[in-house]
Amino acid sequence: MRIPTATYRIQFQSVFKFEAAKNILDYLADLGISDLYASPIFKATPGSTHGYDVVDPTQLNPELGTAEDFEALVSEIKNHDMGWVQDIVPNHMAYHSQNAWLMDVLENGIDSDFSGYFDIEWEHTYEDIKGRILAPMMGNFYGEALHNGEIQLNYEESELSVNYYALKLPVRIESYGRFISQNLGQVAREIGKRHPDFLKLLGILHLIKSVPYETKGKERYGQIAFVKVLLWELYNQNPEIKDFVDSNIKLFNGEKGNPESFNLLDSLLQEQFYRLSFWKVGAEEINYRRFFTVNELISMRVQELKVFHKTHDLVGQLVEQGKVTGLRIDHIDGLYDPTEYLKRLREKTGDVYITVEKILELKEELPKVWPIQGTSGYDFLNYVNGLFCKTESEKHFTDIYSQLNSAQTNYEQLFFDKKNLIVEKNLAGDVDNLAQILKRIAGQSRLGIDFTMNGLKRTLSEVLCLFPVYRTYVNGDGLSEDDRIYIEEAIEEARGRIPLLLNELNFIERLLLLDWQQGLTEEQKGLRLHFIMRFQQLTGPLMAKGIEDTLFYVYNRHLALNEVGGNPGKFGVTIDEFHQANQKESAAWPHKMNATATHDTKRGEDVRARLNVLSEIPDEWEKQVITWIHLNRSKKNEVRGRAVPVPNDEYFFYQTLVGSYPFDESENASFIGRIKDYMLKSVREAKLHTAWLRPDSAYEEEFLAFVERVLEPSDSNEFMKEFLPFQKWVAGYGIFNSLSQVLLKYTAPGVPDTYQGTEFWDLSMVDPDNRRPVDYQQRISCLQEIKQKLQTDSLKLIEELLSNQEDGRIKLFLTYRALQARKENLTVFQKGDYLPLNVTGTFKDHIVAFARRHGETTAIAIAPRFLTSLIEPGALPLGESVWQDTRIELPQGMPKSWTDTISLQAFSEDGIVSIGKALQHFPVALLKS
DSSP states (O other): OOOOSOEEEEOOBTTBOHHHHHTTHHHHHHHTOOEEEEOOOEEESTTOSSSOSEEEEEEEOGGGOOHHHHHHHHHHHHHTTOEEEEEEOOSEEEOSTTOHHHHHHHHHGGGSTTTTTBOBOTTOSSGGGTTSEEEEEESSOHHHHHHTTOEEEEEETTEEEEEETTEEEEOOHHHHHHHHHTTHHHHHHHHOTTOHHHHHHHHHHHHHHHHHHHOOHHHHHHHHHHHHHHHHHHHHHOHHHHHHHHHHHHHHTOBTTBGGGGHHHHHHHHTSSEEEEETTHHHHSOSBOEETTEEEEEEBOTTSHHHHHHHTHHHHHHHHTTSOOEEEETTGGGSSOHHHHHHHHHHHHOSOEEEEOOOOOTTOOOOTTOOSSEEOSHHHHHHHHHTTSOGGGHHHHHHHHHHHOOSOOOHHHHHHHHHHHHHHTTSHHHHHHHHHHHHHHHTTSTTTTTOOHHHHHHHHHHHHHHOOSSOOOOBTTBOOHHHHHHHHHHHHHHHHHOGGGHHHHHHHHHHHTTOOOTTOOHHHHHHHHHHHHHHHHHHHHHHIIIIITTGGGTOOSOGGGOOTTOOTTSOOOOHHHHHHHHHHHHHHOTTOEEOSOOTTOSBOHHHHHHHHHHTTOHHHHHHHHHHHHHHHGGGOEEETTEEESOHHHHHHHHHHHHHHOOSSGGGHHHHHHHHHHHHHHHHHHHTSSOOSSSOOHHHHHHHHHHHHHHTOOSTTOHHHHHHHHHHHHHHHHHHHHHHHHHHHHHHSSSEEEEETTTTSOOOOBSTTGGGSOOOHHHHHHHHHHHHHHHHHOHHHHHHHHHHTGGGSHHHHHHHHHHHHHHHHTHHHHHHOEEEEOEEESTTGGGEEEEEEEETTEEEEEEEEOOGGGTSOTTOOOOSHHHHTTOEEEOOTTOOSEEEETTTOOEEEOSSEEEHHHHTSSSSSEEEEO
């Protein structure tokens, strides 16, 4: 198996294609990157900027280049002896007109060859979607859209289609009969009943009537194709028939202002295998599984072998051909049976590097039976981030937040409340579908037959909201002890909340724990297991939408902690906790990914590094915020008697400003536009004063106007005069946090991943802001300059970089030096032991230090933190005058002579490492024996 030395994540899109990636391979190789880590490259919806909305996993995305462009990139990667880690999306595809498999289902219903590919409940209890698929894609109610002429019938390229703006859906073949029969007598009168073309029309009608009853499979498809070709030929060859079809199209499309004129189109739409609806309907009535709450992403039944093989055919070929050497699995928790899926994937792809996108809660462990190398790095991200949050400041920060925000600030209660909000609003239809299965199971038992639908749904909702992890992994092989604990924990807490529903709770608990009554038929056992699998598929989206996409925009005590996979209720991580996590991962998952920024993160890695500085200075932070609130009070306007923004949103805004304000003030104009976009997204995600489902334009417009007034670049702006000096102060210390974070990522157990462009300062906000174009020419020229100057005078180069920290080259320099050290001592970092080191002296709590040791080689990483109490603003954390008696007590048998691979300076000490000596030239050190 090829284990990457270090990966570099690329977000492919139409403005960054295969050729663009090929052009930066020299740079990546020089930097020390061993493997390109690619966002999905399979055919996606037109203009996709992320690639997760796949329409065809059996084709490369033509927007990224030609097949020749792809082969040229692969060839160049091999020339550099690099690998390719490919992100794949097994959970879902785009609900889009270019998704040929789905369009086939929409045209042919359950008889489609692809009807089993998508996760659709064909036998739904609601009659209007029974045997049909909901299509919640319209921006208006169905009746209004119809009467406004927004839904149109069209005939082109041999097919009838239903069009709603860019959405184009097929028409079932039976409806062609309804369409052709309309005004058919007119054609007979014009060309005669015995005209060969009229007789062909009659023949088409006869064929259409026989399709549903007399043909199946290939014969059915052949007959449908023949009908379409024949009609298209008549349309193009006979002017009278062309006029007949065109006039029918006009007739069916009605006349705006005359509702009755749309009756024909309405009748035709009612007989389709889909039901067009207002997009908000999908939140409460849905009969297909989605990715989270995104109507436009329909989930796959990848648990079916034919679906698995079809959707993994191309990526399997790429692996077999050696073009792809690793895989990253998106949203593993969305799958019906992740354990079975990963075993199949391993069997299909062989000895290839595999990681999964998996959110682990505190102290939760990855299932040991999974045949993979580990997670894609969110867990590491939150541990390393938490190191720079000063735990001792928790009470002060809680007090500040409570003082400024009159709303609910109890994290545990908000955790439940926000998941409950999603259950009631965004996932109501999904919960209802799950409750329907539960009701059927209850009806099969004398203990459950009297349970009402209302009682079961209430109980189920409570358990879902209290579930402590993203999901469990119970399947036909049983359940693990960890899964048992999570299930029992949720049920036990629910007992205290809904004491009148104990019988229902006990019933659900027995189901989830596989404690079923004797004498069940295989069908009954299958239904119970199906309920468990569906339950597990729902807990993940609920956690993601309730916590990451709601609570993290509501609970704003310290935004640095509101990160994907994080727990803002835990204020920081101790050094011991960090070491324990690394030791555990080193033993169990030594080759998992280590990330500090991804396409999913809520804010850039250097934004978090800045914000963590605030945890060191709670008094000054409180003073600043109160001053800003006072200065900006006059810039607020009222909406319905309430000043906008409300205090919680204003506090979110100020933290965001401190964290993301650019080093270069000339970027202020573009920054204002970016932060306005981010604030709009944040208040909608919070779902308190506005929301995606129910936008409050008045609140949103006033908030954005407030942002503009606050950031107005004028001499009379008192806020900016107060804000900028403080922000620069915080940003200066944030640089040192960032450098420490970089070092820890590249030296801790695991494969370090660099998200595109973050080798310079990463002050981005959530997507799509973090997918902005990267200036690679700047990075290429800077790296070349760094390499040249290193060869002549490394200390002079470091001095220059420290004098110009804000330009980002210092981060690129450290990334380069750490990656070179990793590449030159790969065995130490891939196989070496992880040894926490004992730091003593006055500032022992300000140093994170550990050793990686393999054979005769030892590397020691030294990363400072909490520097606001050690150095004045603008000073450097270097030398013994700063670190005084702080030192590392080395274990017996450690070498005496060391070289810092960052500054390239050597020194010797017996049994200790003086921090002042180790950090004499650069703010972090990576010592090698």
